[in-house]
Amino acid sequence: MQQGQAEWQQAWDVNWTSTKLSHQTRYTVLAWDDIVRQHWHKDLWSALGAYWRYYVGGTQQGLFGRVWPVAKDTWLLGLFPLMICFGVAAVCGGLAGLLAWWTPSWSVWYWAAAPVLWLLAWRQLETRLDSEWLVRLYGFSHLQAAGRVPALDTRVGLMAKAVVSAAEQARASPEQACQEILLVGHSTGSIVAASVLARALELAPWLGHEGPRLSFLTLGHCTPAVAFFDSARAFRRDLAQVVGHSALTWLDYSAPGDWAAFHRVGPWLCTGAATTWQGSPRFHAIMDDSSFAALRRNRLSMHMQYLRATTRPGAYDYVRLSAGPWRLDEHLQNHHPGKAAADAAVGDGHVSA
Numbered sequence: 001m002q003q004g005q006a007e008w009q010q011a012w013d014v015n016w017t018s019t020k021l022s023h024q025t026r027y028t029v030l031a032w033d034d035i036v037r038q039h040w041h042k043d044l045w046s047a048l049g050a051y052w053r054y055y056v057g058g059t060q061q062g063l064f065g066r067v068w069p070v071a072k073d074t075w076l077l078g079l080f081p082l083m084i085c086f087g088v089a090a091v092c093g094g095l096a097g098l099l100a101w102w103t104p105s106w107s108v109w110y111w112a113a114a115p116v117l118w119l120l121a122w123r124q125l126e127t128r129l130d131s132e133w134l135v136r137l138y139g140f141s142h143l144q145a146a147g148r149v150p151a152l153d154t155r156v157g158l159m160a161k162a163v164v165s166a167a168e169q170a171r172a173s174p175e176q177a178c179q180e181i182l183l184v185g186h187s188t189g190s191i192v193a194a195s196v197l198a199r200a201l202e203l204a205p206w207l208g209h210e211g212p213r214l215s216f217l218t219l220g221h222c223t224p225a226v227a228f229f230d231s232a233r234a235f236r237r238d239l240a241q242v243v244g245h246s247a248l249t250w251l252d253y254s255a256p257g258d259w260a261a262f263h264r265v266g267p268w269l270c271t272g273a274a275t276t277w278q279g280s281p282r283f284h285a286i287m288d289d290s291s292f293a294a295l296r297r298n299r300l301s302m303h304m305q306y307l308r309a310t311t312r313p314g315a316y317d318y319v320r321l322s323a324g325p326w327r328l329d330e331h332l333q334n335h336h337p338g339k340a341a342a343d344a345a346v347g348d349g350h351v352s353a
Contacts, residue, residue: 081132146229215327
Protein backbone atom coordinates (compact mmCIF):
# COMPACT_ATOMS: atom_id res chain seq x y z
CA MET A 1 0.00 0.00 0.00
CA GLN A 2 1.37 3.38 -0.94
CA GLN A 3 1.55 6.22 1.55
CA GLY A 4 -1.65 8.23 1.82
CA GLN A 5 -3.89 5.47 0.43
CA ALA A 6 -6.90 4.10 2.26
CA GLU A 7 -6.99 0.49 3.43
CA TRP A 8 -9.41 -0.38 0.63
CA GLN A 9 -6.91 0.82 -2.01
CA GLN A 10 -3.88 -1.10 -3.23
CA ALA A 11 -1.74 0.16 -6.10
CA TRP A 12 1.29 -1.01 -8.01
CA ASP A 13 2.95 -0.30 -11.36
CA VAL A 14 3.15 -2.73 -14.28
CA ASN A 15 5.62 -2.22 -17.13
CA TRP A 16 4.89 -3.47 -20.65
CA THR A 17 8.05 -3.74 -22.75
CA SER A 18 8.51 -5.06 -26.29
CA THR A 19 10.89 -4.41 -29.17
CA LYS A 20 8.72 -1.53 -30.39
CA LEU A 21 6.74 -0.33 -27.39
CA SER A 22 7.27 0.57 -23.76
CA HIS A 23 4.30 1.31 -21.54
CA GLN A 24 3.56 1.72 -17.84
CA THR A 25 0.23 1.07 -16.12
CA ARG A 26 -0.71 2.04 -12.59
CA TYR A 27 -3.02 -0.65 -11.20
CA THR A 28 -5.25 0.44 -8.33
CA VAL A 29 -7.55 -2.15 -6.75
CA LEU A 30 -10.59 -0.56 -5.11
CA ALA A 31 -11.82 -3.19 -2.66
CA TRP A 32 -15.25 -3.60 -1.10
CA ASP A 33 -15.12 -7.23 0.00
CA ASP A 34 -14.91 -6.15 3.66
CA ILE A 35 -18.42 -4.70 3.37
CA VAL A 36 -19.79 -7.88 1.79
CA ARG A 37 -18.21 -10.00 4.54
CA GLN A 38 -20.28 -8.14 7.12
CA HIS A 39 -23.38 -9.64 5.43
CA TRP A 40 -21.84 -13.04 4.57
CA HIS A 41 -22.91 -15.01 7.64
CA LYS A 42 -23.32 -18.78 7.32
CA ASP A 43 -25.44 -19.56 10.37
CA LEU A 44 -28.95 -20.95 9.88
CA TRP A 45 -30.91 -17.79 10.69
CA SER A 46 -28.78 -15.64 8.40
CA ALA A 47 -29.20 -18.23 5.65
CA LEU A 48 -32.98 -18.24 6.07
CA GLY A 49 -32.99 -14.45 5.92
CA ALA A 50 -31.00 -14.55 2.68
CA TYR A 51 -33.42 -17.12 1.23
CA TRP A 52 -36.34 -14.86 2.12
CA ARG A 53 -34.77 -11.73 0.62
CA TYR A 54 -33.74 -13.49 -2.56
CA TYR A 55 -36.63 -15.80 -3.38
CA VAL A 56 -39.58 -13.99 -1.78
CA GLY A 57 -38.27 -10.46 -2.25
CA GLY A 58 -37.04 -11.23 -5.76
CA THR A 59 -40.43 -12.66 -6.76
CA GLN A 60 -42.34 -9.72 -5.30
CA GLN A 61 -40.09 -7.24 -7.08
CA GLY A 62 -40.18 -8.96 -10.46
CA LEU A 63 -36.56 -10.13 -10.53
CA PHE A 64 -37.22 -13.68 -11.74
CA GLY A 65 -39.76 -12.61 -14.34
CA ARG A 66 -37.24 -10.22 -15.87
CA VAL A 67 -34.26 -12.56 -15.74
CA TRP A 68 -36.00 -15.51 -17.42
CA PRO A 69 -36.39 -13.99 -20.94
CA VAL A 70 -32.76 -12.84 -21.15
CA ALA A 71 -30.79 -15.38 -19.08
CA LYS A 72 -32.51 -18.72 -18.62
CA ASP A 73 -29.29 -20.46 -17.58
CA THR A 74 -28.63 -17.84 -14.89
CA TRP A 75 -32.26 -18.14 -13.77
CA LEU A 76 -31.87 -21.91 -13.34
CA LEU A 77 -28.55 -21.52 -11.55
CA GLY A 78 -30.18 -19.09 -9.13
CA LEU A 79 -32.86 -21.65 -8.27
CA PHE A 80 -30.35 -24.44 -7.60
CA PRO A 81 -30.10 -23.84 -3.80
CA LEU A 82 -33.89 -23.80 -3.51
CA MET A 83 -34.15 -27.03 -5.50
CA ILE A 84 -31.70 -28.65 -3.08
CA CYS A 85 -33.83 -27.51 -0.15
CA PHE A 86 -37.09 -28.80 -1.65
CA GLY A 87 -35.46 -31.94 -3.01
CA VAL A 88 -34.21 -32.99 0.43
CA ALA A 89 -37.64 -32.16 1.89
CA ALA A 90 -39.32 -34.38 -0.71
CA VAL A 91 -36.97 -37.28 0.02
CA CYS A 92 -37.49 -36.99 3.79
CA GLY A 93 -41.25 -36.68 3.35
CA GLY A 94 -41.34 -39.68 1.03
CA LEU A 95 -39.25 -41.74 3.45
CA ALA A 96 -41.54 -40.82 6.36
CA GLY A 97 -44.61 -41.72 4.29
CA LEU A 98 -43.14 -45.06 3.26
CA LEU A 99 -42.23 -45.97 6.84
CA ALA A 100 -45.65 -44.84 8.09
CA TRP A 101 -47.32 -47.08 5.52
CA TRP A 102 -45.03 -49.98 6.48
CA THR A 103 -45.53 -49.61 10.23
CA PRO A 104 -48.64 -47.46 10.89
CA SER A 105 -48.28 -47.65 14.68
CA TRP A 106 -45.11 -45.57 14.48
CA SER A 107 -46.39 -43.08 11.89
CA VAL A 108 -46.62 -40.15 14.36
CA TRP A 109 -42.96 -40.55 15.26
CA TYR A 110 -41.92 -40.83 11.64
CA TRP A 111 -43.72 -37.64 10.70
CA ALA A 112 -42.34 -35.85 13.75
CA ALA A 113 -38.79 -36.91 12.88
CA ALA A 114 -39.08 -35.97 9.20
CA PRO A 115 -38.60 -32.16 9.66
CA VAL A 116 -35.59 -32.72 11.92
CA LEU A 117 -34.06 -35.15 9.43
CA TRP A 118 -34.78 -32.70 6.60
CA LEU A 119 -33.08 -29.82 8.39
CA LEU A 120 -29.98 -31.85 9.26
CA ALA A 121 -29.71 -33.45 5.81
CA TRP A 122 -30.34 -30.15 4.01
CA ARG A 123 -27.66 -28.27 5.93
CA GLN A 124 -25.18 -31.12 5.58
CA LEU A 125 -25.72 -31.40 1.82
CA GLU A 126 -25.55 -27.65 1.38
CA THR A 127 -22.26 -27.51 3.28
CA ARG A 128 -20.83 -30.15 0.95
CA LEU A 129 -22.12 -28.60 -2.29
CA ASP A 130 -21.50 -24.99 -1.20
CA SER A 131 -24.22 -23.60 -3.45
CA GLU A 132 -25.63 -21.18 -0.90
CA TRP A 133 -23.14 -18.48 -1.84
CA LEU A 134 -25.62 -17.71 -4.63
CA VAL A 135 -28.37 -17.02 -2.11
CA ARG A 136 -26.11 -14.90 0.06
CA LEU A 137 -24.89 -13.02 -3.00
CA TYR A 138 -28.33 -12.24 -4.36
CA GLY A 139 -29.64 -11.55 -0.88
CA PHE A 140 -26.94 -8.89 -0.66
CA SER A 141 -27.96 -7.66 -4.13
CA HIS A 142 -31.51 -7.21 -2.81
CA LEU A 143 -30.20 -4.95 -0.04
CA GLN A 144 -27.92 -3.17 -2.49
CA ALA A 145 -30.80 -2.52 -4.90
CA ALA A 146 -32.85 -0.93 -2.15
CA GLY A 147 -29.96 1.24 -0.96
CA ARG A 148 -29.86 -0.56 2.38
CA VAL A 149 -26.06 -0.95 2.54
CA PRO A 150 -24.97 2.54 3.66
CA ALA A 151 -21.34 1.47 4.08
CA LEU A 152 -21.23 0.51 0.40
CA ASP A 153 -22.77 3.83 -0.66
CA THR A 154 -20.08 5.64 1.34
CA ARG A 155 -17.33 3.49 -0.18
CA VAL A 156 -18.63 4.12 -3.71
CA GLY A 157 -18.41 7.85 -3.07
CA LEU A 158 -14.82 7.54 -1.86
CA MET A 159 -13.89 5.39 -4.85
CA ALA A 160 -15.40 7.97 -7.21
CA LYS A 161 -13.28 10.69 -5.62
CA ALA A 162 -10.20 8.50 -6.10
CA VAL A 163 -11.01 8.12 -9.81
CA VAL A 164 -11.53 11.86 -10.23
CA SER A 165 -8.31 12.58 -8.32
CA ALA A 166 -6.32 10.32 -10.66
CA ALA A 167 -7.86 12.01 -13.70
CA GLU A 168 -7.15 15.47 -12.30
CA GLN A 169 -3.51 14.59 -11.69
CA ALA A 170 -3.20 13.26 -15.24
CA ARG A 171 -4.85 16.36 -16.69
CA ALA A 172 -2.57 18.63 -14.69
CA SER A 173 0.57 16.77 -15.81
CA PRO A 174 0.39 16.44 -19.61
CA GLU A 175 4.12 15.74 -19.71
CA GLN A 176 3.39 12.30 -18.21
CA ALA A 177 1.32 11.50 -21.32
CA CYS A 178 -1.33 9.49 -19.46
CA GLN A 179 -3.47 7.97 -22.20
CA GLU A 180 -6.41 6.44 -20.39
CA ILE A 181 -8.37 6.07 -17.18
CA LEU A 182 -9.72 2.51 -17.33
CA LEU A 183 -12.23 1.10 -14.85
CA VAL A 184 -12.59 -2.69 -14.76
CA GLY A 185 -15.50 -4.49 -13.11
CA HIS A 186 -15.70 -8.29 -12.92
CA SER A 187 -18.87 -10.20 -11.95
CA THR A 188 -20.77 -8.24 -9.28
CA GLY A 189 -17.88 -5.80 -9.33
CA SER A 190 -19.41 -4.52 -12.57
CA ILE A 191 -22.34 -3.25 -10.48
CA VAL A 192 -20.15 -1.34 -8.05
CA ALA A 193 -17.89 -0.06 -10.84
CA ALA A 194 -20.87 1.36 -12.74
CA SER A 195 -22.03 3.24 -9.65
CA VAL A 196 -18.48 4.49 -9.01
CA LEU A 197 -18.25 5.80 -12.56
CA ALA A 198 -21.68 7.45 -12.34
CA ARG A 199 -20.67 9.20 -9.13
CA ALA A 200 -17.35 10.25 -10.70
CA LEU A 201 -19.19 11.77 -13.67
CA GLU A 202 -21.35 13.76 -11.27
CA LEU A 203 -18.20 15.15 -9.66
CA ALA A 204 -16.32 15.70 -12.92
CA PRO A 205 -18.49 15.80 -16.08
CA TRP A 206 -15.34 16.62 -18.06
CA LEU A 207 -13.96 13.09 -17.66
CA GLY A 208 -12.95 11.75 -21.06
CA HIS A 209 -13.48 15.12 -22.71
CA GLU A 210 -10.41 16.60 -21.05
CA GLY A 211 -7.26 14.82 -19.99
CA PRO A 212 -6.90 11.06 -20.60
CA ARG A 213 -9.52 8.99 -22.40
CA LEU A 214 -12.20 7.37 -20.25
CA SER A 215 -12.87 3.64 -20.64
CA PHE A 216 -14.94 1.01 -18.84
CA LEU A 217 -14.37 -2.75 -19.15
CA THR A 218 -16.86 -5.21 -17.65
CA LEU A 219 -16.20 -8.94 -17.49
CA GLY A 220 -18.85 -11.59 -16.83
CA HIS A 221 -21.19 -8.78 -15.84
CA CYS A 222 -24.10 -9.12 -13.41
CA THR A 223 -25.77 -5.69 -13.55
CA PRO A 224 -29.29 -7.18 -13.96
CA ALA A 225 -28.85 -8.93 -10.59
CA VAL A 226 -29.46 -5.51 -9.04
CA ALA A 227 -31.08 -3.51 -11.84
CA PHE A 228 -33.97 -5.95 -12.28
CA PHE A 229 -35.26 -5.35 -8.74
CA ASP A 230 -38.10 -2.80 -8.71
CA SER A 231 -36.36 -0.94 -5.90
CA ALA A 232 -33.14 -0.37 -7.89
CA ARG A 233 -34.18 2.99 -9.33
CA ALA A 234 -30.97 4.70 -8.21
CA PHE A 235 -28.79 2.04 -9.84
CA ARG A 236 -30.73 2.21 -13.11
CA ARG A 237 -30.16 5.95 -13.11
CA ASP A 238 -26.44 5.25 -12.61
CA LEU A 239 -26.42 2.98 -15.67
CA ALA A 240 -28.28 5.55 -17.77
CA GLN A 241 -25.85 8.27 -16.74
CA VAL A 242 -22.80 6.17 -17.56
CA VAL A 243 -24.00 4.92 -20.95
CA GLY A 244 -25.14 8.44 -21.79
CA HIS A 245 -21.62 9.86 -21.47
CA SER A 246 -20.42 10.45 -25.03
CA ALA A 247 -16.72 10.44 -24.13
CA LEU A 248 -16.86 6.88 -22.73
CA THR A 249 -15.86 3.61 -24.38
CA TRP A 250 -17.56 0.66 -22.65
CA LEU A 251 -16.71 -2.92 -23.62
CA ASP A 252 -18.17 -6.05 -22.06
CA TYR A 253 -16.89 -9.60 -22.41
CA SER A 254 -19.30 -12.25 -21.09
CA ALA A 255 -19.05 -15.91 -22.07
CA PRO A 256 -22.10 -17.98 -23.13
CA GLY A 257 -20.75 -20.86 -21.05
CA ASP A 258 -20.65 -18.73 -17.91
CA TRP A 259 -23.99 -19.29 -16.18
CA ALA A 260 -23.18 -16.69 -13.53
CA ALA A 261 -23.01 -13.91 -16.13
CA PHE A 262 -25.66 -12.23 -18.29
CA HIS A 263 -24.09 -12.76 -21.70
CA ARG A 264 -27.25 -12.15 -23.73
CA VAL A 265 -27.88 -8.61 -22.52
CA GLY A 266 -25.53 -5.65 -22.39
CA PRO A 267 -24.62 -4.42 -18.91
CA TRP A 268 -25.82 -0.89 -19.77
CA LEU A 269 -29.46 -2.10 -20.17
CA CYS A 270 -30.37 0.94 -22.29
CA THR A 271 -28.92 2.89 -25.19
CA GLY A 272 -26.89 6.07 -24.88
CA ALA A 273 -24.20 8.24 -26.41
CA ALA A 274 -21.29 6.13 -25.16
CA THR A 275 -19.46 3.76 -27.49
CA THR A 276 -20.49 0.28 -26.37
CA TRP A 277 -19.76 -3.26 -27.49
CA GLN A 278 -20.51 -6.67 -26.03
CA GLY A 279 -19.12 -10.02 -27.09
CA SER A 280 -17.73 -13.36 -26.00
CA PRO A 281 -14.12 -13.83 -24.89
CA ARG A 282 -14.16 -17.10 -26.87
CA PHE A 283 -12.33 -19.07 -24.21
CA HIS A 284 -12.32 -22.14 -26.46
CA ALA A 285 -10.14 -20.28 -28.97
CA ILE A 286 -7.58 -18.91 -26.50
CA MET A 287 -7.08 -22.08 -24.43
CA ASP A 288 -5.75 -25.51 -25.28
CA ASP A 289 -8.36 -28.25 -25.62
CA SER A 290 -7.65 -30.03 -22.33
CA SER A 291 -7.70 -26.79 -20.31
CA PHE A 292 -10.98 -25.70 -21.87
CA ALA A 293 -12.54 -29.12 -21.26
CA ALA A 294 -11.60 -28.84 -17.57
CA LEU A 295 -12.95 -25.29 -17.49
CA ARG A 296 -16.37 -26.38 -18.75
CA ARG A 297 -16.65 -28.85 -15.88
CA ASN A 298 -16.05 -26.16 -13.25
CA ARG A 299 -18.61 -23.34 -13.28
CA LEU A 300 -16.77 -21.25 -10.70
CA SER A 301 -13.51 -21.55 -12.61
CA MET A 302 -15.34 -20.52 -15.78
CA HIS A 303 -16.55 -17.36 -14.05
CA MET A 304 -13.01 -16.51 -12.90
CA GLN A 305 -11.31 -17.23 -16.24
CA TYR A 306 -11.76 -13.63 -17.40
CA LEU A 307 -9.01 -12.54 -15.00
CA ARG A 308 -6.48 -15.20 -15.98
CA ALA A 309 -3.76 -15.12 -18.60
CA THR A 310 -4.46 -17.04 -21.80
CA THR A 311 -2.35 -19.74 -23.43
CA ARG A 312 -3.18 -18.78 -27.02
CA PRO A 313 -3.37 -15.36 -28.71
CA GLY A 314 -6.79 -13.92 -29.40
CA ALA A 315 -8.92 -10.79 -29.27
CA TYR A 316 -9.50 -11.34 -25.56
CA ASP A 317 -6.38 -11.07 -23.42
CA TYR A 318 -6.93 -9.57 -19.98
CA VAL A 319 -3.28 -8.71 -19.46
CA ARG A 320 -3.13 -6.87 -22.77
CA LEU A 321 -6.48 -5.16 -22.22
CA SER A 322 -5.61 -3.87 -18.77
CA ALA A 323 -1.85 -3.32 -19.01
CA GLY A 324 -1.02 -3.16 -22.71
CA PRO A 325 -0.15 0.00 -24.63
CA TRP A 326 -3.47 0.16 -26.51
CA ARG A 327 -6.46 2.06 -25.19
CA LEU A 328 -9.82 0.33 -25.06
CA ASP A 329 -11.16 2.30 -28.05
CA GLU A 330 -8.06 1.25 -30.03
CA HIS A 331 -8.60 -2.37 -29.00
CA LEU A 332 -12.18 -2.12 -30.24
CA GLN A 333 -11.13 -0.78 -33.63
CA ASN A 334 -8.27 -3.28 -34.00
CA HIS A 335 -10.16 -6.43 -33.01
CA HIS A 336 -13.85 -5.68 -33.56
CA PRO A 337 -13.96 -3.15 -36.43
CA GLY A 338 -17.39 -1.92 -37.40
CA LYS A 339 -19.02 -3.43 -34.32
CA ALA A 340 -18.94 -0.38 -32.06
CA ALA A 341 -22.60 0.35 -31.52
CA ALA A 342 -24.96 0.75 -28.64
CA ASP A 343 -26.08 -2.83 -28.15
CA ALA A 344 -29.71 -3.72 -27.80
CA ALA A 345 -31.75 -2.59 -24.86
CA VAL A 346 -33.18 -5.37 -22.76
CA GLY A 347 -36.66 -5.42 -24.29
CA ASP A 348 -38.98 -7.34 -22.00
CA GLY A 349 -36.28 -7.47 -19.35
CA HIS A 350 -35.82 -3.69 -19.19
CA VAL A 351 -37.00 -1.79 -16.15
CA SER A 352 -37.56 1.94 -16.42
CA ALA A 353 -36.03 4.23 -13.84
